[in-house]
Amino acid sequence: MVLILNLITQGAQMMLVLILAPLLLGYTRKLKARLLRRQGPPVLQPYRDLLRLIRKEAVLAENASWLFRSGPYLIFAATWVAAALVPTFAVQLQFSWTADLIALTALIGSARFFLALVGMDVGTSFGGIGSSREMMFASLAEPAMIMIVFTLALLAGSTQLSVIAEFMQTHASLRVSLGLALIALVIVALAENARIPIDNPATHLELTMVHEAMVLEYSARHLAVLEFASALKLLLYLSLIACIFMPWGLAPAGSGLEAYAIGLISYLGKLAVGGFLLALFETSIAKMRVFRVPDFLGIALMLGLLGMLLRFVSRSF
């Protein structure tokens, strides 16, 4: 009975991230538009876009291979699994120990690996440019992420996200290493989600584009699945930042409905705040040149390394 309840909670989390992801996207788009004094599309527009896309006929390039057709589903699945393993409203769910933070990073890496590959499948110059730049960004963003994970793990004594969240709930205090990790994680999150100043999610025909260049050849249901995956990824990073640095309200293991409800409401609140900050940040900064990005990501890597080094040298930082 307990097992079934636990499975239901885990399943609820999986569905929750699925439902919320497009909403978060629509919400940030709306906020951005409002900050620019535009009306903006409705908050529910991403759902409509997805529905519209899956009803269309898929157009495949003549030489598209099996990888091109199956890639979107794999990318979606890896991202979804990763997103569902980040605590949203409760910690210590049934399968929370399946993959720790390192494995989570690697799962996102798997999704990126396939995204870069499908970008090269048709053999167009745009796909290549997107894949090549994405992998360059990743080659700096991923080590930065691992450094952040190390800093947090050394602090909490665990790489399990639930344990880290619980630790932050009970032992939270201002620490230098935590501050460094937070800044680094925000930079990584911006890079991973192809947001301004790394990449512009709103452009389609610009030579500096990265993510959009890789999915340029996709249409209809395949594009819908890919768009959904990138929405999930945004949600994933916001949930990650929320559960580590704002762990308030997370329901402990095996608690009742009431605690879950509180957890859910606080999670929605955190997403609202996170989305607002993202929109605010994006409207107040310009996109940077592509070869400035390594410097920007280098900052994240150095901050992560510094945070880890501090933890190695002394336990009080």
Added chain:
Amino acid sequence: MSAVTLQMACVAGLLGLAILAIVLSGSKFSTAIIYSASLVVSAIALIGSLQWLLANHAIDAGLTLPIGLPWLGAHFRLDALAAFFLVVVNLGGGAASLYGLGYGHHEPTPGRVLPFFPAFLAGMNLVVLADDAFSYLLCWEFMSLVSWALVMAHHREAGNAKAGYVYLVMASFGTLALLLAFGLLAGPAGDYGFVAIRAAQHTSYVAALVLILMLLGAGSKAGLVPLHVWLPLAHPAAPSHVSALMSGVMTKVAIYGFIRVVFDLLGPPTWQGSVVVLFLGSITAVMGILHAMMEKDLKRLLAYSTIENVGIIFVSLGLALAFKANAMPAAAALAMTAALFHVLNHSIFKSLLFFGSGAILTATGERDMEHLGGLIRGMPLTAFTFLAGCMAISALPPLNGFVSEWLIFQAILLSPDLSQLGLKFLVPAVGAMLALSAALAAACFVKAFGVSFLGRPRTTVAAGAQEVDRWSLAAMFILAGLCLLIGIIPAPIIDMLAPVVNALVAERMPVQFANPWLSIVPIAESRSSYNGLLVFLFITISTLAAIEIIHRFASRAVRRAPAWDCGFPDPSPATQYTAGGFAQPIRRVFGPLFDAREDVAMPAPGDTTAARLTIRLRDLTWDVLYAPLAGAIWLAAEHLSHLQFLTIRKYLSLVFALLVILLFVLMLVMLVWS
């Protein structure tokens, strides 16, 4: 028949096959006979060693043959460490034999490969089994020479002669270092048996010297930077299944030598030693993968990536040394398990990738990725297995490469408890280098797969590529299957490694097989755990669910049309990204490490010649270390050459003067000593 006798019988069988290959040379069936017999012998040796390892024998089996030094004999012994490496060697050997059954038929000169192939397998088996310094060195040298012969199999191809020459020089240098190391270990009494060496007490400066010499000797064979220069030349020069053996297995035999001496024979380690190992290992990992990233020759890319993986293994061994020196046995066991796990993993996926490159070579005759492209359409099965290998080597879950990388990261997380400040500063940097190399590996293998298999064919041979034969495919599918199987159920492998690790660091990792859901939990569940099986199941289920839902509710209509490419598709395949183009952003970021130069030759307006972009990269170790060294040797040789033309009188006085000087030096040494 005892286990060690069985292994030695297999070795004898392989040596017999080498002779048989000479006898059969020219026969139509020689390829099939030799490879199938090698396959059978390797399979027997594999099963024997695996059974021995799993049965967890406490008593080591030894065997002494009345050959070698008269007062010593040749000692061979099977212990847990040897048994594990025999598994690695014979798994790789068996797979290469299976692959050779198909691939060998494309060999233009089978007479230059067939005799050496089983002899090479025998040599690697013998190094692992040897139990005294003399047999060890003899077998090591035999392995080096036979592999040199295989590197020179296609000696007329451009560059191969140079590769063979550099390999020979570096192998001799490595053996010299090993010779000195064993000389120091045996001490003035000169007892060369491993049993005596293990029992002897080694002073701290002997131990330090031996560690350095082992890093030079075993490190040069394994490809440790800066001794790696021969590896990207020699490994690709051999036929592909031999490249697989050299990269996947022979580097592991070198690592075996390092582990055997440093962890087993040398006695308690010092933390200073681990600093050297960690430093060299992390430099090796990053430089190896950066060079691989810049490479456009597929086999050279794989060889450079071997250097990276050797670096990762040495980092893990360095961690084990540091933990052992600090009396942290549980952490040392974790690091050692991670190192050995990565040894096994790398031998599997690197063999698989070299087989893939061999398949491409068979189908197109090309190694240069910039002449390939679009192979996924002509060779879907090879593409599938190559993709699995790329994912595994990029450490992506749920495949096997991730598990060992994850274990290494877990070991790094235990290192704040190390007491020395030097290590406290070094280990985080090493962790960062390791993370960097893992991320670059993913970029490198996106490039390798993307440029060779995806996109449009860049040449007519790539367009006409056909799937390879069944034997080759079988070998590749078996290895790809192993990558997945070990990745999703790593617990039995960790348990299998337990006796090996226990023998080396006097501790083992907790039993993993009993964990619920087959998770792996290195220390405690609240600390870290990973479950490859569930990750695999989740990904499979959600992929299938997504496909099912999409196909039920979405339009299923598909139309094929020309590529979109923002409305301006160019029919020429030259407009695709090339290997060099793909690496360009990373080359910009890490350029100073290669002294990268880009020269653009732009024709004047009105001139219709094509513009040219020339990229020059340099291996700085070659320029900084080897070129001056070679120059100095050349200079010395030139200045000394007039000694060749002296009169007898002058020679006699030279000898006399030298004797006097030597005696004088000896006297000084004696004075200092007393």
